[in-house]
Amino acid sequence: MQKRGAPFFAGYYILLLFALYLPIGILFLFSLNDGVVFAFPLKGLTTHWYRDMLRNAELLQAGMNSLQVAVASSLAATSLATTSAIALLRFQFKGKSPFIALALVPLLVPYIILGAALLVLFAILGVERSLWTVAVAHTIVSLPYALLVIMARMVGFDKHLEEAAQDLGATYVYTLRRVILPLIAPAILAAWLVAFTVSFDEFILASFLIGRRPTLPVYLLSQLRFANRFPQVIALTVLVMLASLSLVLLAQWLQRRGSAIPESDRSGQFARVPGFEDLAFQGEGSSEPHE
Amino acid sequence: MSELPAAIELIDVWKRFDEHEAVRAINLAIPQGEFFSLLGPSGCGKTTTLRMIAGFEQPSEGVLRLLGQEIQNTPPHRRNVNMVFQNYALFPHLTVFENIAFGLKARRVSNQEIRRRVSESLEMVQLPGLEHRKPAQLSGGQQQRVALARALVNRPAVLLLDEPLGALDQKLRKEMQLELKRLQREVGITFVYVTHDQEEALTMSDRIAVMNQGRVLQTAEPRQIYDYPATRFVADFIGTTNFINGRIISTGNETASVELDGLGIVCMTMQEGLATGQSITLAIRPERLRLNKPSSQGQANQIEGILEEIIFIGNDTQYLVRFKNGVRFLVREQNQSPTERGASYQTGQPLQVTWSPAGANVLLE
Numbered sequence: 001m002q003k004r005g006a007p008f009f010a011g012y013y014i015l016l017l018f019a020l021y022l023p024i025g026i027l028f029l030f031s032l033n034d035g036v037v038f039a040f041p042l043k044g045l046t047t048h049w050y051r052d053m054l055r056n057a058e059l060l061q062a063g064m065n066s067l068q069v070a071v072a073s074s075l076a077a078t079s080l081a082t083t084s085a086i087a088l089l090r091f092q093f094k095g096k097s098p099f100i101a102l103a104l105v106p107l108l109v110p111y112i113i114l115g116a117a118l119l120v121l122f123a124i125l126g127v128e129r130s131l132w133t134v135a136v137a138h139t140i141v142s143l144p145y146a147l148l149v150i151m152a153r154m155v156g157f158d159k160h161l162e163e164a165a166q167d168l169g170a171t172y173v174y175t176l177r178r179v180i181l182p183l184i185a186p187a188i189l190a191a192w193l194v195a196f197t198v199s200f201d202e203f204i205l206a207s208f209l210i211g212r213r214p215t216l217p218v219y220l221l222s223q224l225r226f227a228n229r230f231p232q233v234i235a236l237t238v239l240v241m242l243a244s245l246s247l248v249l250l251a252q253w254l255q256r257r258g259s260a261i262p263e264s265d266r267s268g269q270f271a272r273v274p275g276f277e278d279l280a281f282q283g284e285g286s287s288e289p290h291e
Numbered sequence: 292m293s294e295l296p297a298a299i300e301l302i303d304v305w306k307r308f309d310e311h312e313a314v315r316a317i318n319l320a321i322p323q324g325e326f327f328s329l330l331g332p333s334g335c336g337k338t339t340t341l342r343m344i345a346g347f348e349q350p351s352e353g354v355l356r357l358l359g360q361e362i363q364n365t366p367p368h369r370r371n372v373n374m375v376f377q378n379y380a381l382f383p384h385l386t387v388f389e390n391i392a393f394g395l396k397a398r399r400v401s402n403q404e405i406r407r408r409v410s411e412s413l414e415m416v417q418l419p420g421l422e423h424r425k426p427a428q429l430s431g432g433q434q435q436r437v438a439l440a441r442a443l444v445n446r447p448a449v450l451l452l453d454e455p456l457g458a459l460d461q462k463l464r465k466e467m468q469l470e471l472k473r474l475q476r477e478v479g480i481t482f483v484y485v486t487h488d489q490e491e492a493l494t495m496s497d498r499i500a501v502m503n504q505g506r507v508l509q510t511a512e513p514r515q516i517y518d519y520p521a522t523r524f525v526a527d528f529i530g531t532t533n534f535i536n537g538r539i540i541s542t543g544n545e546t547a548s549v550e551l552d553g554l555g556i557v558c559m560t561m562q563e564g565l566a567t568g569q570s571i572t573l574a575i576r577p578e579r580l581r582l583n584k585p586s587s588q589g590q591a592n593q594i595e596g597i598l599e600e601i602i603f604i605g606n607d608t609q610y611l612v613r614f615k616n617g618v619r620f621l622v623r624e625q626n627q628s629p630t631e632r633g634a635s636y637q638t639g640q641p642l643q644v645t646w647s648p649a650g651a652n653v654l655l656e
Contacts, residue, residue, distance in 0.1 A: 160380035163347055166367045167374045168394030168445065178393070182384045 024241065031235040036228050050239075053232040062219035063236065066200055069131050069215055073138035074146075074195035080139070081146035081191055086180065089154045090162070104144045111141070115208035122209070130211040137205040142195035149194060153187030197244065216240075296359030298323040298449050298481035299344060304353030306339050306505075313339040315505040317353075321449075321483060321498075326475050328484045328492040331502035332528070337485045340502075341451050344483065345374045358448055368397075373442035374451040378458065379434045381426040387413075387437050388422035394445040412444040415474065432463050439474070449481045456491065468494050489529045493517065501525045523654050526574045533577065533620045534654075539569045546648055549573065553616035557592035558648045565653065572654040577623035579650035582610060583642045591645045596620070598640050610636065612644050620644055 031050070035043035053059060087093075088100060106114065118137050119129075127133060161183070165175040181188075203217040210218055220237070223229050297320040306314035314336040321327045329337040342348040343355065346367030355363040362370055373394070381390050388409055395405045413419050416436035426434055435455060442450055452471075456464045472495045475482045486492050492499050493513040500510040501524075509521040520526035523534065537551040547561045549571065559573065581591075596612040599619065610622040622644060636642065 158378065158380060160376045160378065161382060163345075163367070164374070164376060164380040164382070165393065165397075167345055167347075167372075168397055168441070169368050170393070170397040171368055174397055178397075179382060 027234055027241075028238050031231065031238045033231070036231060049231040049235040053235045053239075056229075056232055059219065059223075059232060059236060062214050062216045063240075065131055065213050066216035069135045069138060069206075070196050070199040072132075073135040073142060073199045074192050076135070076139040077142040077146045077195040078188060078192040080143055081150050081195075082184070082188055084143075084147055085150040085154055085184075086176075089151060103147055106141050107144045111202075111204040114141070115205045118205070119208045128211060129209055131213055131215070133209040133211070134206045134215060135199075137209055138195075138199035138202055141202070141205065142198040145194045145198060146191035149191040150184060150187045153184050157183055193247065200240075200244075295323055297321055297356070298325070298358060299327075299483060300354075300356040300359075301340070301344075302354040302356070304340075304343065304350045304355065306336070306343060306348060307351045312505050314343070314350075317505075317507055319500060319507065319510065321481060323358075323448075323481055324479050326472065326482045326484065326495055326497045328486060328496040328499045329502060330486055330489060330492040330499050330529075332487055335502040336505040337487075337502050338453055341374070341453055341483060341485045344449070345372060345451055346370050371447055372449045372451055373445050373447040374453065375438045375442050375455045377453045377455065379426075379438035379455075381434055381437055381441070383426055386423050386425055387418075387429070390426065390437060391441045391444050393441065398445075408444050409440075412440040415443065415477070416440045431459055432467065435459065435467065439471075443474075443478060443480070447480065449483060452482060452484045454486055455484075456486075456488075464491070471495060493529070501528065503528070519652060520574065520654075523572065523574070526652070526654065531577055531621060531623075532574045533580070535573050535575075535618050535620075537571060537573060539565055539567055539571060542567055551594070551616075554594050554614055554618075557594070557651075559592075559651045559653065560649045562653055564655070569655070574652045574654050575620070575646055575650060577609065577621040579646050580620060580622040581645045582612075582622055582624065582636070583645075591647060592651075593643045593645045595641060596644055598636055598638050598642055601636060601638060612642070614644075 029042070030038055032045055032047065033042045034046035034048075084103060088096060115137070118133070118140075122129060122133050161179055162175055165179045166172070170178065201217055202215075203221065206215045206218050207221075214222065216236075220233050223233050299319070299321040301317050301319040304314060304317045305312070317336075317340060329340055331337050339348060343350050343363075344357075346362070346365065350363055353363075354361060357370065357372065382393065385393070391409045391412060392405045395408060400408075409422070410419065413422065416439050418433060418436050418440065421429065421433065421437075426437065429437065435458075438455065455471075456467050459467060468491055471482075471484075475495075484492070484495065493516075496513055498510060498512055499516050500507045501516065502508065503524050509516060509525050511519075516525065516529055520529060520532070526532040526534075535551055535554075537549040537557075539547055540550050540556065541548045542561060542565055545561055546558050547565055548556050549559055550556050551573075557573075565571075594614055596614045598610055599613045600611040602609040602611070605626075607623050607625055610624070611619055612622060613619050
């Protein structure tokens with residue numbers, strides 16, 4: 001039952017996979033290359049870049065800085081996004097649509113403009129540049145992503161569930177705690193991961209707003225000048241990539257376990273809790289069908 | 292008995308959404324322990340009325356009383372009513388046990404008491420042993436029972452049901468109708484039941500309010516509604532009805548004579564408020580009509596028509612008969628024995644449609 005053109009699309013897809021993963025593969029390859037020149041043939045297999053990297057205090061410090069900024073800004077963005085999503089989708093108030101629009105604007109403003117603007121703002125306010133100012137900037141830019149992920153989930157679940165809770169005697173706070181939050185928990189986790197990623201590899205805003213302590217991307221770029229240190233940088237990026245990959249896989253596994261119901265037992269009445277893979281990972285609002 | 296306050300009382304209740312009037316001047320008093328149905332087509336305001344009783348909508352005007360207490364300003368979680376939602380609205384992340392215990396936990400009932408009452412109510416809806424399943428692992432009928440148990444476990448003064456059987460298949464629906472009725476008798480709780488299914492309402496209810504376009508057209512017992520519909524809409528919505536226009540030409544003590552447009556004179560039982568010269572509509576149920584034989588109660592009314600169509604529907608056969616003036620009547624006869632009727636009439640043949648004077652119902656327009 002092969003349709004004509006299938007080989008073409010298959011070939012196209014393989015090409016696409018190559019384009020996506022070839023650079024990453026090359027990175028991995030050269031992190032193990034015994035030499036500082038990036039050219040084939042490889043000089044020989046070594047792990048000493050990894051060893052050097054683990055001894056490079058500056059590099060590790062930059063990594064720690066990024067981790068701190070990412071944790072702080074993703075927590076801030078996720079909690080702001082959660083409360084905003086509930087307010088926007090469950091309460092009626094004036095100026096709702098402008099608020100949604102305003103919250104999403106950071107998606108459209110070029111980072112370089114936002115960075116300059118924040119730099120000026122912090123200068124006027126007399127706030128010294130530090131990891132904190134970077135974290136504030138990262139909170140602003142990751143908020144729209146987190147908001148969209150959580151809103152998509154909230155649109156997807158039956159509004160009557162909240163009414164049912166209140167009908168059964170639950171106050172609003174109790175409903176929030178026992179019904180709304182557990183139901184959007186997967187989306188909150190997904191939103192947090194997105195926000196974390198946005199912050200962790202963000203360069204432009206950070207380069208405007210860092211004080212004396214660089215974040216990892218800023219530090220990495222500064223190391224490009226020193227050819228002999230560069231393989232360490234590559235080794236670090238490979239580790240970071242592996243870490244984020246396992247984070248995503250972990251989240252997915254948690255999701256599947258959370259909704260582990262045999263396919264045959266699912267009646268049509270309730271759509272299952274969407275897995276991590278169902279959520280709009282790129283911030284495009286995907287909403288689960290209602291029934 | 293009359294001292295007992297009504298379970299639910301609505302006094303001149305209106306509900307407006309922007310321009311749209313969803314509920315208009317509704318007055319209802321539902322006595323305690325009654326199985327009461329709100330029946331009407333979709334968009335007639337029945338669900339809005341139910342949601343106002345539950346507290347999810349605020350009446351724009353009017354008074355709402357629960358056991359004599361005004362409740363229109365009480366939030367839903369403080370009203371002693373519980374609702375069974377159309378799609379059950381079971382909490383998908385909680386087990387059956389946790390779903391049913393939800394209301395008790397919210398009201399800080401002790402754990403021991405919760406366990407006792409949950410298992411009691413699971414038995415009541417005949418679902419013991421499923422405590423640890425998640426809603427998605429249950430069939431539609433089981434979910435329905437869990438939704439019922441979750442509401443009844445709180446022992447509400449009134450149970451509100453919003454088309455709870457709509458999602459079930461025909462056979463299960465019939466079973467659940469009888470089961471709901473049994474349950475209601477057992478627990479003695481007032482049920483307010485919203486449905487668009489007339490058969491469902493007739494089967495289960497003590498009384499029915501028929502609604503259309505935000506108004507209550509008639510509130511009465513099922514038999515009364517079926518036999519004496521108050522308006523053309525009610526007559527048409529509940530069951531099937533033939534309508535024919537006429538004018539009263541004479542009235543007596545027992546009977547009145549009606550001249551049907553272009554079809555001659557028929558006789559009907561005299562009712563209060565009828566006067567000579569009045570234009571009326573006669574409403575006659577298809578099963579009150581007979582074909583080609585005199586009515587058993589003597590004094591049968593007869594009109595000649597042409598048999599246009601024969602429709603076999605299993606237990607009954609329906610005949611569509613067209614009169615001289617263009618009006619068509621549907622006649623329904625039971626199939627007493629195989630092929631008894633099927634062969635005895637041919638489409639296109641002329642025959643008599645007859646009915647007894649008591650078989651017709653007068654609608655004053």
